[in-house]
Amino acid sequence: MNARKISELQNNIFMIAGHGSSSHSYVVKGDRLNLLIDSGLDGNFYSLQEGLLNIGLKVRDINIVINTHEHFDHIGANRYFQEHAIIAAHRFAATKIAMNDRYVTLYKSGDANELSLYVHVWLESKSRFDLGNYTLDIIHTPGHTSGSICIYEPIKKFLFTGDTLFAGGTLSYIAESGSVGDYINSIMSLNTRQIVEIYPGHGEISANPGEDIKAALENARQFLNKNEEVTITYENDLNIIHKKN
Ligand SMILES: [Zn+2]
Numbered sequence: 001m002n003a004r005k006i007s008e009l010q011n012n013i014f015m016i017a018g019h020g021s022s023s024h025s026y027v028v029k030g031d032r033l034n035l036l037i038d039s040g041l042d043g044n045f046y047s048l049q050e051g052l053l054n055i056g057l058k059v060r061d062i063n064i065v066i067n068t069h070e071h072f073d074h075i076g077a078n079r080y081f082q083e084h085a086i087i088a089a090h091r092f093a094a095t096k097i098a099m100n101d102r103y104v105t106l107y108k109s110g111d112a113n114e115l116s117l118y119v120h121v122w123l124e125s126k127s128r129f130d131l132g133n134y135t136l137d138i139i140h141t142p143g144h145t146s147g148s149i150c151i152y153e154p155i156k157k158f159l160f161t162g163d164t165l166f167a168g169g170t171l172s173y174i175a176e177s178g179s180v181g182d183y184i185n186s187i188m189s190l191n192t193r194q195i196v197e198i199y200p201g202h203g204e205i206s207a208n209p210g211e212d213i214k215a216a217l218e219n220a221r222q223f224l225n226k227n228e229e230v231t232i233t234y235e236n237d238l239n240i241i242h243k244k245n
Pocket residue numbers: 069071144163237
């Protein structure tokens with residue numbers, strides 16, 4: 001088992017980098033409760049557990065898990081938390097997760113998960129988590145999927161973006177329930193906020209959100225305008241749109 005790279009991004013906010021196709025997990029150690037953003041692949045749980053121990057937390061010390069959306073590489077290890085922690089996801093993600101919809105959650109891609117997953121709290125835009133030292137606001141950002149959210153910290157102005165916005169503006173695969181039109185609208189609404197750093201579900205974090213947003217909008221519009229000239233290639237969840245030469 002390879003140890004996961006752990007970075008402290010802000011005081012008491014940690015990134016536990018994902019291995020392979022697993023999403024990153026982010027941990028917010030709150031004054032009152034501890035919160036995990038995306039549990040990652042089921043198969044990577046033991047390295048997540050080790051990562052949590054490295055920052056002084058046991059699995060049972062996580063009180064809340066937020067899923068940025070319904071894909072298997074973000075929710076797979078929920079089952080190790082759902083008996084003691086509150087699992088929260090946008091209502092359009094919750095429907096799919098709680099109904100075990102293995103088609104839209106991409107479980108057809110293969111991460112084993114034998115148990116039913118629960119979602120205890122269905123989120124909407126403007127839902128807020130108050131952890132004392134940090135306040136986290138939910139922003140519904142459909143596009144990659146219908147149930148995608150970003151999570152915004154309004155004081156220090158950083159944003160957890162899931163698969164909605166990546167460093168460099170790389171466009172994620174638009175999944176079955178997603179839409180490029182929704183995606184553009186979501187990115188434009190993010191663009192109305194002050195954002196200092198983004199913490200995405202895959203790849204590097206970014207301190208240039210303005211550039212990432214601009215590139216993401218350009219990529220999405222190009223995808224719409226030249227739809228016949230592009231193909232979508234699948235590399236698990238982090239899928240990149242490639243132009244045909
Ligand atoms: Zn995804």
